[in-house]
Amino acid sequence: MARYSKVGVIGSGKIGSKIIEHILHSTDLELAFVLDQTTDAASLPDLPVGVLTADPAAALATPVDLVIEAAVPAVLAALAPCFLENADFCGFSCTALADPATEQAVRRACAASGHVFYVPHGAILALDGIGDGKALLESVTVTTTKSGPSLGIEEDASGILFEGPTREVCAKFPRNVNVHAAIALAGIGFDKTVSRVVAVPGLKAMQHHVEVTGAGLEWDIRVSSRSLGGVTGAYTPQSAIGSIDRLLGGKGIVVA
Numbered sequence: 001m002a003r004y005s006k007v008g009v010i011g012s013g014k015i016g017s018k019i020i021e022h023i024l025h026s027t028d029l030e031l032a033f034v035l036d037q038t039t040d041a042a043s044l045p046d047l048p049v050g051v052l053t054a055d056p057a058a059a060l061a062t063p064v065d066l067v068i069e070a071a072v073p074a075v076l077a078a079l080a081p082c083f084l085e086n087a088d089f090c091g092f093s094c095t096a097l098a099d100p101a102t103e104q105a106v107r108r109a110c111a112a113s114g115h116v117f118y119v120p121h122g123a124i125l126a127l128d129g130i131g132d133g134k135a136l137l138e139s140v141t142v143t144t145t146k147s148g149p150s151l152g153i154e155e156d157a158s159g160i161l162f163e164g165p166t167r168e169v170c171a172k173f174p175r176n177v178n179v180h181a182a183i184a185l186a187g188i189g190f191d192k193t194v195s196r197v198v199a200v201p202g203l204k205a206m207q208h209h210v211e212v213t214g215a216g217l218e219w220d221i222r223v224s225s226r227s228l229g230g231v232t233g234a235y236t237p238q239s240a241i242g243s244i245d246r247l248l249g250g251k252g253i254v255v256a
């Protein structure tokens, strides 16, 4: 039995469109709304009439029990606390939570309503292990290597562009370091986690290297995914489907 029946989706780009397609093919779920600033239904051909809106107020007035955001961090910051009054919320643009005011508003809304804010693993792996080992961890360093255009900057950008606390890198590259934010939230937080951003001209892949040390442990996690041409790599839309299915509740043998 699925835990949710009515789902709203914010953002219908690379990640959102895959999630929308998955919900439309699910027999247990109703797609209650799709909120996107560019309401181009042609790119979402199977969408039921009336589901697509560009009006946040209309989306907020639609009854749902789960909202999935795959738009931009500013939208998460503006809308997550409102939706959390009546529904659970899963946010892909989790760099938004590096802003203490946004994190506080989200935590307050969860505490007041009893609803949950989910951080999907997105482009990175091993958030479960980092979260479970949190009490033992001494250092966490995340290095992301992408081409300039994948970072939203000039094509010939090269070398280390940032090295410092994850809280700062989230403000500097809000659309590119969601992996860093998710790791910080799972582990030792935005101020203790160290972030590096490196540009390599012409690089087709998006690479993340996570180095963790702690009492009796040392982990080295490397992830590489082909760029889909924007801020997202080939793996993330697929991983999003897995995350949504886990939120819905498992069936049969479940890996925990």
Ligand SMILES: NC(=O)c1ccc[n+]([C@@H]2O[C@H](COP(=O)([O-])OP(=O)(O)OC[C@H]3O[C@@H](n4cnc5c(N)ncnc54)[C@H](O)[C@@H]3O)[C@@H](O)[C@H]2O)c1
Binding pocket: 010, 011, 012, 013, 014, 015, 016, 035, 036, 037, 038, 070, 071, 072, 073, 075, 092, 093, 094, 120, 121, 122, 123, 124, 174, 175, 176, 178, 179, 182, 230, 231, 232, 233, 236
């Ligand atoms: N957690 C992760 O590991 C991870 C990985 C990749 C991308 N992301 C993040 O997920 C989000 C979606 O990524 P994507 O590749 O699908 O992006 P995309 O650019 O393909 O799609 C974003 C969609 O959001 C819509 N949008 C933008 N501003 C909006 C607004 N103010 N109101 C309503 N809709 C708005 C756009 O019109 C677009 O359709 C981004 O914030 C991205 O940084 C997270």
